Amino acid sequence: MNNMEGIVFNIQRYSIDDGPGVRTTVFLKGCPLTCLWCSNPESQNPMPEIIYRYTSCKKCGTCVKVCPEHAITLDEDGVHIDRKACTKCGKCVEACLHQALQMSGKKMTVDEVLNIVKRDMDYYEASGGGVTASGGEILVQADFVAELFRRCQELNIHTCADTSGYGSQEAMEKILEYSNLVYFDLKHMDPEEHKKLCGQSNELILRNLALVVAKGVPVVIRVPLIPGYNNSEENLRALAKTVVDITKDAPVNLLPYHRYGANKYRMLDLKYQLEGVKEPTKEELEKAKSIIESYGLKCQISK
Ligand code: SF4
Ligand code: SF4
Structure with missing residues (x-):
């Protein structure tokens, strides 16, 4: 137990x-x-999910490159996550050097x-x-x-x-x-x-x-x-x-x-x-x- x-x-x-x-x-x-x-x-x-801290984002594009599901796009407003496509693998969280992405849960x-x-x-x-x-x-x-x-x-x-x-x-x-x-x-x-x-x-x-x-x-x-x-x-x-x-x-x-x-x-x-x-x-x-x-x-x- x-x-x-x-x-x-x-x-x-x-x-x-x-x-x-x-x-x-x-x-x-x-x-x-x-x-x-x-x-x-x-x-x-109820499940873990990605939180995007937009004020910390440097718009470097690293997360876009590492996402195996191509679930992240970047424009002048910052990062956008296709949450239906995201599998919560956490690779973007690991790759972001600015702690702009975090896994909640x-x-x-x-x-x-x-x-x-x-x-x-x-x-x-x-x-x-x-x-x-x-x-x-x-x-x-x-x-x-x-x-x-x-x-x-x-x-x-x-x-x-x-x-x-x-x-x-x-x-x-x-x-x-x-x-x-x-x-x-x-x-x-x-x-x-x-x-x-x-x-x-x-x-x-x-x-x-x-x-x-x-x-x-x-x-x-x-x-x-x-x-x-x-x-x-x-x-x-x-x-x-x-x-x-x-x-x-x-x-x-x-x-x-x-x-x-x-x-x-x-x-x-x-x-x-x-x-x-x-x-x-x-x-x-x-x-x-x-x-x-x-x-x-x-x-x-x-x-
Ligand atoms: S890796 Fe982090 S800082 Fe770079 S674009 Fe993605 S969220 Fe922003
Ligand atoms: S957690 Fe994985 S699938 Fe989801 S956006 Fe980040 S890299 Fe892509």
């Missing part, structure tokens, strides 16, 4: 935003949702991930931290996450599952068995709006939230607040009411919209669809917080 492999696109040590204390966050590839504001678009594709065994996680045991102990599995959507790689968490708990490392909640009940149960805490995202309460914004309806997500609560695993609700998309009073009231109906104990964290991931879209030949959307104002955030709190829930605004 310890050689079970997952596809990981980043392991971030000394993380302080993904659960209590100092944590190591393991980011996994693959997500069935396509949220318009996703700040990790490289996480959506690689197979790692549970042991390999655990060896990195274990480096910071002292920090976890001193801060009450641990490991967080994030994505992408961790339910896509539920067996891998469950095994990683099982091994972490054997070492007394606290485990936090960061999930959109979109996945099978079976996958959720596997992960919950070894989770000390769940960070659970809620985005929009209207199923049709949810589908427009995230590519899928929210019904499965709400069923899985009820499952997390029924299993008795502590849960923190996280709400990305996107002005003009999900910050209406109507949606926030519906969200708070839904949470209260399932659990009165779950704190709600509001995550203000930011544009940190916007540049990544071009690196993947994708279009960022929230151009022009502004970060929420302090007043908008405070208003959202007070609506949530009016339902008796604890609410805080994350940085």
Whole structure:
């Protein structure tokens, strides 16, 4: 079991935003949702893929020459990759002397991930931290996450599952068995709006939230607040009411919209669809917080 492999696109040590204390966050590839504001678009594709850092490219043409599939072309705008023709052989990444091409995602065994996680045991102990599995959507790689968490708990490392909640009940149960805490995202309460914004309806997500609560695993609700998309009073009231109906104990964290991931879209030949959307104002955030709190829930605004 310890050689079970997952596809990981980043392991971030000394993380302080993904659960209590100092944590190591393991980011996994693959997500069935396509949220318009996703700040990790490289996480959506379940397989490794090439990222093109256009600001580092010197337009030397080396990658064009080495690609066995003739999948790369070069013009005055830089490199273009035919992603259907690309076999992810990695030859262009090796050949680029300017690190303008990178492979996002690689197979790692549970042991390999655990060896990195274990480096910071002292920090976890001193801060009450641990490991967080994030994505992408961790339910896509539920067996891998469950095994990683099982091994972490054997070492007394606290485990936090960061999930959109979109996945099978079976996958959720596997992960919950070894989770000390769940960070659970809620985005929009209207199923049709949810589908427009995230590519899928929210019904499965709400069923899985009820499952997390029924299993008795502590849960923190996280709400990305996107002005003009999900910050209406109507949606926030519906969200708070839904949470209260399932659990009165779950704190709600509001995550203000930011544009940190916007540049990544071009690196993947994708279009960022929230151009022009502004970060929420302090007043908008405070208003959202007070609506949530009016339902008796604890609410805080994350940085
Ligand atoms: S090898 Fe690297 S620097 Fe040269 S054109 Fe390709 S991506 Fe740009
Ligand atoms: S990974 Fe391989 S096939 Fe894909 S663009 Fe690079 S050299 Fe070509």
